[in-house]
Amino acid sequence: MTDKENKERQIQEIQILEQNLHNLLLQKQAFQMEISETQAAKKEIKSSEDVFKVIGQLMIKAEKEKVKEELLNKEKLLDLRIKSIEKQETSLAEKLDSLRKEVF
Secondary structure: OOOHHHHHHHHHHHHHHHHHHHHHHHHHHHHHHHHHHHHHHHHHHHHHOEEEEEEEEEEEEEOOHHHHHHHHHHHHHHHHHHHHHHHHHHHHHHHHHHHHHHOO
């Protein structure tokens, strides 16, 4: 493989890594929005006597404590996903930085 071909391959790899990093950031942003919605729902439940849950196209009355627990579990799961994405993000960013230094 010539030096030029090697550089072209590395540039393509940089573009792929940048796209992957962008996709991770979009996922992270979506999960952060979900956490915000979940936290808002938890706050709303505190001041409500009756709690309703949307299932499909129906809104049904639900047990307040069960909904609280579901929201808490959802928040924990989303937090774990965000932390996982952040680890991937760090790893990709390091690879990208290293490859950029090599190429440019």
